[in-house]
Amino acid sequence: MEDNRPFGRPPPPLRYPMDQHDTPNDPAAATVTPVAARGLTKHYPAGKTFKTVLDGVDLTIAAEESVALLGRSGSGKSTLLNLLAGIDRPDDGELILLGRPLHRLAEGDRTLMRRRHLGFIYQAFNLIPTLTAAENVGLPLELNGWSRDATTRRVESLLAELDLHQAGDAFPDRLSGGEQQRVAIARALAHDPALVLADEPTGNLDSVTGGHVLELLLARARRGGQALLVVTHSLAVARQADRMVVLEDGRLTAGGAELAW
Amino acid sequence: MVNPLLGGLVRASRRYLTRHPWNLMLAIAGIGLGSAVVIAVDLTNSSARTAFRLSMEMLSGTATHQVVGGPRGVDETVYATLRLRPGSPPSAPVVSGTVTLGQRTYTLMGIDPLGSGAFRGDLEGMGDGVVERLLVTPGAIMMSAPRASTLGLERGDEVVLERAGGAHTATLAGTFRTANPAARDGLLVADIASAQELLGRVGRLDRIDLILEPGEEQAVADSLPAGLRLTPAAARTEAGARMTEAFHINLAAMSLLALLVGAFIIYNAMTFAVLSRRPLFGQLRVIGVTRGELFRLILGEALILGLVGTLVGMAGGIAIAQGLIGLVTRTINDLYFSLTVNQLLVSPTVLAKGMLVGLGATLLSALLPAREAARSEPVQVQRRSAVEAPMTGIIRRLAMVGIGLFVLAAGLLAVAPRALVPAFGALFMVVIGFSLLVPGLLVAGGRLLGPLLARVHPPLGTLALRGITRSLSRTAPAIAALTVAVAGTVGVAIMIESFRGTVELWLAQTLTSDIYVSAPESSSSRIAGRLDPALMASLESLPGVAATSRGRRVTVESEHGAVEVLALAMTDRGDRGFRFKGPVVDDLWVGLEAGDVVLVSEPYAWRHGVAAGDRLELFTATGWRTWRVGGVFYDYGSDRGLVVMHQPAYAAAWEDEAISALGLTLAPGEDLDTVMARVEERVAATAPAVRVRANRDLRAYSMEVFDRTFAITRVLRLLAVGVAVIGIIGALLALHLERSREYGTLRAIGATPRQMGGLIVLQSILMGLLAGVLALPLGLLMALMLIKVVYLRAFGWTMQTLIGAPLLAEAVALALGAALVAALYPAWRIARTPPAITLREE
Incomplete structure (x- = not known):
């Protein structure tokens, strides 16, 4: 049977666990592959049968690499993102995050992995409406037990970097779409995660603002040494990433994906 | 012709609700609970009033007037004189008293079997030789056929009647039929001589019933010996009704308190039912649904929800009233009059009134969000912040109206210094006025607590507090409901404790003898x-x-x-x-x-x-x-x-x-x-x-009667708190259902299930704490108004005001406990919901 997987040949065996790298800002963590998935499969019930949303997906993202994930609506992009984030479990396959088998970890450990090593950016921003911009950015730091002063310094620095120093005390409903997404980026990067997952980060923004936000995200991720997976419909957005992969009918097709798309 | 767009709207609305059964259940449960308590108290009150009226009618028969005497009643020779006078009006002697047969209390009424026919048209079946048996059989009595059947008695059976003076054997001489439930369940009829003997009132009558034509009154009154008076029969019933009026007003006030709490809950349920569908309404507006159509859709839906909720409330209300009626009739028996009816009489008028109250409150509650949703621009309707932004703007206006109500209440008390109804009006103005201050006070409380929580429990403390102060359209009514319920508890508890303390002191000062002997x-x-x-x-x-x-x-x-x-x-x-x-x-x-x-x-x-x-x-x-x-x-x-x-x-x-x-x-x-x-x-x-009691026993007995009198008040208080707790559960669930996406985000960025549960519990505790603290000033104010104004006007009693610190601490603990109970299910639910589900788009 022909191997249709995007990498042509089976990936090397996955290495885990590597608990000694399980702390943020640990220089050694950067040397470990942030995420490596092999054979990820996910089904959802559809009436009396099951629909296969992901069918044996293999994907590895190296440190400091940005990958664009393209796919039509319903192709399973969000499901893949949820699996990579550990907020959903695969029905089959392996998923190694920073050397640890995320698919085997208990809910509590997966939560801690997300808290320490992942950053999220959503199309709908998903800022906490009851917190100010600065408090939203500081939230992952506080969850990670940063001191009050360290959190304040970090938040101020990020807000300044993302040109949001005037918006720190504003609640999300008082900010423009572009500003909200920049706050979301700041929140995703605040704790220096190894992997940032962005789901249609420019989907709710006009093209100029979207372009600016994407530029900012890519530049900031590169500068911070973070791996980045951007889910998008837009080829223009995808082209700015180091690599593109396409999800179609539950399978990743790469190689000539750019042309095929 | 039916508007096709309207059909589509109704379908969309119906499907939304059936696909979100939680929202539907919350709305119906909120309306049902709110109306159930009101219906329950109203039914209990009207049953007690009806029981009172029936008991009075049972004793009065069809008499237009009565001849009454002093404390010793009327000498029976007066009856003979009156009856033998040529051209005298129809008359009948009456002696009555309370006896016990088995476990039940009955009114034993002595009549003249030969002369009372015109008066006792309500008792059928007095012929057929029964009259003869009543006259000739010593201790012969009659009771209603259904009662005799229930007791398994047949004609000729002997029964033992007990009264305070001792036990007597009586014989069932026959049965009668009657439409009056009081007579059916609680009346025994005997010949006058037998009744006098059984009741220890030989030679004396309670009164002589008369049927007078207009204009005959003066002649009869003039013919009476000194010490006897002629009074209209209705005067007795009216006097009896006046006797218990304050008691009924007291109960009605408790039902109003429950209504107020219920109204908040209905408001909460309805605003949630509307707010949770803002995106749907936004989409409908985008595709061309007009403001009027949207407004009518929301109100029509409120009408249907109100109907279903109120029907549920009726069933609940009847069930609660079944439990309350015993307490109410016992209090009336203790304090005022022996009622022979103690079952619930379900009055269609009360049910209709309850239906109107439930529907009215539902429609009024839906009016504001419906108007707001219909008036907003389509893009705004889809945003939650569009609701909260104007909410923060109207806090000042609400507070102004609240202060205005305080001023009005003071004015009302000054203008009507003795009347009871304005006193209740003022009390409720104060309660409503304070409720309108709640949003502003929450914001102020949030400012005070914010820095502390941010320092002590970051970041969940801030999240929990902001969840309250930045969602006032949702949290303020829920907290106000709990505040009012707990304040009502504080107010009534202080009033009862003050009253109790006053009575204890009074008993100690008044009962100066060491031993009491009473007939x-x-x-x-x-x-x-x-x-x-x-x-x-x-x-x-x-x-x-x-x-x-x-x-x-x-x-x-x-x-x-x-x-x-x-x-x-x-x-x-x-x-x-x-x-x-x-x-x-x-x-x-x-x-x-x-x-x-x-x-x-x-x-x-x-x-x-x-x-x-x-x-x-x-x-x-x-x-x-x-x-x-x-x-x-x-x-x-x-x-x-x-x-x-x-x-x-x-x-x-x-x-x-x-x-x-x-x-x-x-x-x-x-x-x-x-x-x-x-x-x-x-x-x-x-x-x-004869009863012999030591001073201490008499005091203990008096306090026992006192406590029994307030048993109903305590139950109603607990009911109000119970309704508020369920309301808070509903409000929290609504709040959390609405925020599921926000919670999904928190879970995604690393908040653990335990932290999410903790967030819900902390938020709930904060709501309880705020409600408990706010309930103290309102409760104290209510207590002062109850003691210094309402009870003084209702009963004429001056009471000391006794405020115990433990009682105030209990109130805060009650609010906290209620909020904690309310948090358990939402906390469990949120903590166990996978983030992938909460993050998924609807």
């Missing part, structure tokens, strides 16, 4: 019995007895209607146990003993505007006579009022030498138990039905 009561109108003079003399001469007091408590007619008179004779003058309110006449005690001065109790003085130095007319055995009021004394034994006079003066005026109670004061150093044993021994030998 059993002998009729349904609670005319006290009489003690044997020989027994009294024997008890008064017992070794160890230093002083005695003799008393007789009877009901007489005053210029203001029936009033209880306590005739007292004391061998030891001392301070006589009276505490006076305001000035007294100079010759108080001399005048009292001379027989031309009486004392009136505070409720009597309040009700009838009587003060020291005023004149008071009482109807004596020789007609109307005037007394001077010597002073107004504090008395908590009766809300109808009491007149105290010197016993010899009473005996002379009413030709009644009888004594119904005797107080014995022991000499210093005497052992109470030893003297009690001597008293009991002598009583048991001559009059076993």
